Structure formats: C-alpha cells, structure tokens
Amino acid sequence: PSDNSNVGAYEEVCYEHQEVLENIELIQSQIEALNERGADEILQIEIKYNTIREPYYLKRAKLIEKIPHFWITVLLSHPTIGCLINEKDEDVLSYLESIDVREYEDIKSGYRITFKFSENPYLGNKLIQKDVIIKYNDDGNVISTKCTRIDWKEGMDVTAIENTVTTGSKRRREDHYKSFFSWFSSQDHVLNGDDIGDVIKDDIFPNPLQYYINTAEAEIEDDEDVV
Amino acid sequence: PSDNSNVGAYEEVCYEHQEVLENIELIQSQIEALNERGADEILQIEIKYNTIREPYYLKRAKLIEKIPHFWITVLLSHPTIGCLINEKDEDVLSYLESIDVREYEDIKSGYRITFKFSENPYLGNKLIQKDVIIKYNDDGNVISTKCTRIDWKEGMDVTAIENTVTTGSKRRREDHYKSFFSWFSSQDHVLNGDDIGDVIKDDIFPNPLQYYINTAEAEIEDDEDVV
C-alpha cells in the first residue's frame, strides 16, 4: 500500500482481532486436517474398487479383441478424440487391438495408458505406453509425462509425414495435420487443447461401448479405407 | 445412413459379433454396478465427514462474528464474487454476520446457503436462504433453486435500483449493474455466467480465511464507505 495514513488504524484493528483470527486459523487448520483424513479414506475406497474392477476389465479386453476395429471405431466416434485422428493415424490405429488404462497404485500420482497393436506395417513395437505423472507442490499440481519411444518402421513415421487434408469425409468435422501419435510420443499431455490422457482414462476406457454401438454401422460402411 | 449398399455386410458383422457384444455389454453393466457401489461408499464417507466437520464450522462461525466486516471483506476480495458485488450490494453486505452452507443429508441432492444479517436499513428478514436442488434424470442433472423472498424495507430494494457506475474503485475491475441479490432472489443458479452457489459452497465457505487475510489491510483502508 502506497498510502500509509491508515497504518495506525490497521494495527489497532489487527491487535484487537489478532487473537480471534488466530483462533479461527487454528480451527481452519483442524478442518483442513479433517478434509485430508476424509480425502484419504475416499482414496482408499477408490483403490479398493480399482482392484475389484480389474478382473472385469481384463475379461472385457479379451472379448473386445474378438471384434475387429473395435477401438478404432470407438476412437473415431468419440467427439473429442475423433477429430484428432488424421487419415494416416487411422491406418495405424486400425491395427489397435487393445487399450488399457491403469492408475498408479495410490491413484493420485498418475496413470499409464497402453495401446497394444497387432502386427502391422507401421510400428516396430506392439506396445505403446504413455504415463501421465502428477506431482504435488505448493503451487498446485505439476503434470509430467513419460512415453515409449515409438519405433516407426522405415519411412512409416506418421508423425513425420505432412498429411494432406482429405475433403469429403462425412465423419470428421475437420482434418488436422498434427498426428494423434504426436501426443503419444511427446512430453505434452495436451493435443490441440484437449487433455487426451484424461479423456481416455475418464471417458473412453470406463465405457467404450457407448461410442461403439451407435456408430458401428456408419464405421462399417466406411471400412474399405481402414483395411 | 443414406447409402444402403452395405446393409448386408453390416448385418453379417452384427450377427458374427452379436454374442460377443452382448457379453461385453453384460460385463459393462457389472462394471457400472461396481462403480455405483463405489460411489455410494464414497458418499457415505462424505456424509460422515460433514457430520464430523459441523462443530468446527459452528465454532468458527462464532469467532468470525466477532470480526466486523469479515464476510464482506472475503466476498469482495474473492476473484469471482468480488466482481459481482456493486456499490449498493456492498452497503447491504456490510451487515452480513454469517454465511452458512449446509449440504442436504444425502449430499447429492443439493445444499442450502444461509446469509444472516444484523439489524440494518435494507432487509426486513435477517435470514436469507437459497437452496440449490439437484435432481437426476436420464439426461443428466437438473438444477433448480428455492429462495427466501427477500423482504426489502420501503424503497431499499437494491435489486430494483438502477445502479450507477462508480469509477475510481481500485478494488474491482468493473462495476456491474446487476445486483448480487438478484442471484439470491431469482430462480437462476448462475449470475453473469458464474455458478455463485458452487463457488460459495466449494471455495469460500470451506476456507474464507485465505480471502480475508491478504486483503484485510486494503479493505480497512477503504472502510469509510462501507460503514
């Protein structure tokens, strides 16, 4: 404050209420301790249910693998992710056999997304993983990532190819030049403003069927250029 | 789909994978049942901690009442709410003695905000309450509200007065014509795009001190026109 004329008044008020404020602070810190205890109990329940859900997700994964193009269909028909997949990505993702999301054991420190591919002309490694790692400090959360180095086969790196715009695609609103795989292989956790990891973890993986069922027909009609 | 040439192929694929899809659906519904069980357990913990926190909030409220202009200071210095309080509102809110937020017993169906005022030239009723009520249906949540009819003293209804812009106020970025009390007395749960109820419930009430401490000095310097 540039104006010092009220400092006396301020100190007086401060003095008068200092003890009360200190007592409020004390109670506030007790409330915060309770909040932390509560958050911890909730976390324990989330951990418990992650464990309970695991065999169901595994069973689901085995069934999904029997349906060709299940995951590419889901990804393309998702309102956010669908728009981030360009023509070349689509070719690669047509070999996607499974998507798995695994939260770290304590949940709050991050999660790992695993894409498993069948034998294909693009990828040397069948497993591509991206970890989204959350660290807490005084200023809030810091998100970092760790990703598998994608071993693109000779001349097949779709993130390096300058993609041409495809017109006439009814399904997508626009075609992006940036590859979906540029998210997978970069330190960014955001692609074109969308938090891809969180969308996959919180929306797609918990219930992919909702995006498959309504669009399976349209996708199959368009299948010629996927295969 | 306008093109029927692939209907045969679609039905074939459907038939081939129908049983698998039905099994996936079954597992998906089991996963959802687990999610609901988990959400329910979490809710029980939140209810438990609401009960545990209650006496602390009561004790805090009693102490806060000893500090004149505590709540008006907090509200004015809050980044969202501060901008929604015009000069006339400020006069009324200078008589605000306490803010209380009480979630409904089951938490998920809503909450009630209570503003308690000391004797003042504006309000006939010392308690003003607004309930934010959440109902769940197939399309998602529907939010409705219920509010105390504010008994403005003769000629003192600040929501009816066309407020003039005050220039030279260093504290606020802009002065709004719409009264903060128009949120309190309307069916809307949003004022100028901000979800006031949620801000009070989730940010201000849990820790008002964070907004009081840094700004108490500036507020006291500016106090002449509050009192």
Ligand SMILES: [Ca+2]
């Ligand atoms: Ca296609």
Ligand SMILES: [Ca+2]
């Ligand atoms: Ca003032």
Ligand SMILES: [Mg+2]
């Ligand atoms: Mg598949």
Ligand SMILES: [Mg+2]
């Ligand atoms: Mg007070």
